[in-house]
Amino acid sequence: MMIAFLDTEFTNFARPELLSLGLVTIDGCEHYVELDLSTEAGQTRRKAASDFVHDEVFDQWGRIPGAKATEWEMGRRTGEWLLQLAEQSGTRVEVAFDYQTDFELLSDSIRESGLELWNRVREVVMPVNVGPLTGSPEGELAAEQCFRELSRRGLRRHHALTDAGALRSSYIAVKAVALQMARAGQDRT
Numbered sequence: 171m172m173i174a175f176l177d178t179e180f181t182n183f184a185r186p187e188l189l190s191l192g193l194v195t196i197d198g199c200e201h202y203v204e205l206d207l208s209t210e211a212g213q214t215r216r217k218a219a220s221d222f223v224h225d226e227v228f229d230q231w232g233r234i235p236g237a238k239a240t241e242w243e244m245g246r247r248t249g250e251w252l253l254q255l256a257e258q259s260g261t262r263v264e265v266a267f268d269y270q271t272d273f274e275l276l277s278d279s280i281r282e283s284g285l286e287l288w289n290r291v292r293e294v295v296m297p298v299n300v301g302p303l304t305g306s307p308e309g310e311l312a313a314e315q316c317f318r319e320l321s322r323r324g325l326r327r328h329h330a331l332t333d334a335g336a337l338r339s340s341y342i343a344v345k346a347v348a349l350q351m352a353r354a355g356q357d358r359t
Contacts, residue, residue: 171259171261171262171263171264171296172195172196172255172256172259172261172262172263172264173195173196173263173264173266173298173341174193174194174195174196174201174252174255174263174264174265174266175193175194175195175196175266175267175300175334175335175337175338175341176191176192176193176265176266176267176272176273176276176334176337177191177192177267177272177330177331177332177333177334177337178190178191178192178271178272178275178276178330179223179227179328179329179330180223180271180275181215181218181219181220181223182218182219182220182223183220185218186271186275187215187218187275188205188241188244188275188278188279189204189205189215189219189223189227190202190203190204190205190227190237190329190330191203191204191244191248191275191276191279191330192329192330192331192332192333192334192335193248193251193252193265193334194331194334194335194337194338195255195338196338196341196342198338199255200331200334200335201247201248201251202234202237202330202331203237203239203243203244203247203248204231204232204234204237204238204239204244204330205238205239205240205241205244206238206239206240207228207231209240209241211240211241216228226327226328227328227329230325230326230328230329233323233324233325233329234331241279241282241283242282242283243283244279244283245279245280245281245282245283245284245287246280246283246284246287248276248279248280249280249283249284249287249288249290249291250287252265252280252291252294252295253290253291253294256294256295262294262295262296263294263295263296264295264296264297264298265295265296265297265298266298266299266300266337266341267297267298267299267300267301267337268299268300268301268304268305268337269301270299273297277292300337300341303340303341303344304337304340304341304344305340306340306344308340308343308344308346309340309341309343309344310340311343312336312339312340312342312343312344313336313337313339313340315339316332316335316336316338316339316340317332317336320332320335320336
């Protein structure tokens with residue numbers, strides 16, 4: 171099964187509205203979209219955004235070429251990317267996240283860009299909360315290393331693509347430790 175790690179940035183915790191969305195596959199393929207803040211929806215969401223989002227998220231806007239999109243385009247591009255990923259891999263796509271709202275915002279975005287698209291996507295996507303796995307010390311260290319590496323691209327924490335990449339790194343590190351422990355246990359028997 172193909173795994174794509176998801177992170178989003180959104181307006182605020184009280185009434186989250188999607189601002190940006192990043193997905194990184196287990197083998198490193200990336201998808202990123204961010205709301206065009208010059209649109210009516212973009213201006214409305216910018217006003218609704220928390221101080222934290224204004225301070226930590228918006229100053230990272232525009233760093234990924236071609237990422238700017240309308241609300242509709244964000245959902246359409248993401249849905250088409252997931253369908254293409256499923257087709258290329260020949261399997262369903264596990265969408266791994268560590269915060270349930272991220273997956274809800276992804277699915278709402280695709281659904282709002284077209285019910286037909288959403289119906290096709292939901293057939294090939296399986297949501298998986300990996301948060302309980304990736305919060306280990308090994309996972310945290312791997313995420314920190316990923317943040318350092320991505321800073322070379324001008325990206326930092328609280329950019330959806332960076333955070334999706336860090337989640338991927340955490341997952342890989344935790345899985346490696348689990349496999350190592352399993353092998354050690356087999357060697358003793």
